[in-house]
Amino acid sequence: LEQKIQSGSIKLIYLTPLHQYPTTVTLPIARRMAVYQLAEKYSIPIVEDDYDHEFHYRCQPLAPMASNDPQQLVIYLSTFSKIMFPGARIGILAVNKTLAKAVAEYRMIISHKGNALMQLALAKWMEEGGFERHLKRITRIYMARRENAIKCLAQHNLFDFICPDGGMALWVKLKSTSINTSKLAALARHKGIYIQHEKQYHTVPQSNRNHYLRIGFASIPERKFNEGLSILVKLINTKAQSLS
The missing domain is CATH 3.90.1150.10 (Aspartate Aminotransferase, domain 1)
Known part of the structure; x- marks a missing residue:
């Protein structure tokens, strides 16, 4: 990875560290830290796709990389489509404050109308304990x-x-x-x-x-x-x- 970075061809690191897709392997803490240290060294952002965090059976899942991100390098993604049903089409994006404004503006360009009805229904379902x-x-x-x-x-x-x-x-x-x-x-x-x-x-x-x-x-x-x-x-x- 470092050789690729040094060649100038790496601008972003995309990871599915909890259950790697497609192999389902969990990336150990030591290797997560090694990747994070490289990202920090070369100022490269990491996209952490935590698409099925809830479905970890043998033990408590490792905390997301985004939960220990002192340099604010991690862009955290998750989705309700796996928890509920594919048609839900509701996801979560957690970014630092600097990036949040740019992301929100880009989202408006893609589609200025979110699925407000589904979002409100999900919020109510959560408030009532159904989720x-x-x-x-x-x-x-x-x-x-x-x-x-x-x-x-x-x-x-x-x-x-x-x-x-x-x-x-x-x-x-x-x-x-x-x-x-x-x-x-x-x-x-x-x-x-x-x-x-x-x-x-x-x-x-x-x-x-x-x-x-x-x-x-x-x-x-x-x-x-x-x-x-x-x-x-x-x-x-x-x-x-x-x-x-």
């Missing part, structure tokens, strides 16, 4: 679905993965390196199953090894997840030759 109750309920549901997904994947000797502390998906490696996950995803799509694969996330095509899948569990009831995984496993076992 907190919903958050507790949905976290329990997602945690149960996560445990079910881990259990189901572990039953088959086809996948390697590390259980993440939180998030809404699993980053899964196929044990068979001969199977191309791009081809597998295409076959699965014909069976009504949508899964994301490693190739979709590489900006440098040569880096793609076609070994990984990103399998979501949060939006799918356990029974449906199990059915979908069974179809995926069958495809791997019966179509292995054509997937290489």
Whole structure:
């Protein structure tokens, strides 16, 4: 990263440190501090996208980098779309006072009319305690679905993965390196199953090894997840030759 910065090609650092997208890995404190120190050294702002902060199951989530930002370098983003529903389209942006005015003016250029009705409804829901109750309920549901997904994947000797502390998906490696996950995803799509694969996330095509899948569990009831995984496993076992 420092070599890239010194080359003059880095103007902004974008991070998803709590649950890195797409791998769901949590960036340790030591590495967060190392990135922050580089940003401070070269006066580069950091965008911290904390898109699913609430869904951390094993322990209390690490505090956002923005909560310890003495140089005011961090621009903090979060969203209600993951907590409520995608159509909510309400997000949060926390910036320092100097930047706040410029951001507000730019927002007016994009659209001078915010969704006031949705914002007022959300505020009222929070005031009445409904938001907190919903958050507790949905976290329990997602945690149960996560445990079910881990259990189901572990039953088959086809996948390697590390259980993440939180998030809404699993980053899964196929044990068979001969199977191309791009081809597998295409076959699965014909069976009504949508899964994301490693190739979709590489900006440098040569880096793609076609070994990984990103399998979501949060939006799918356990029974449906199990059915979908069974179809995926069958495809791997019966179509292995054509997937290489």
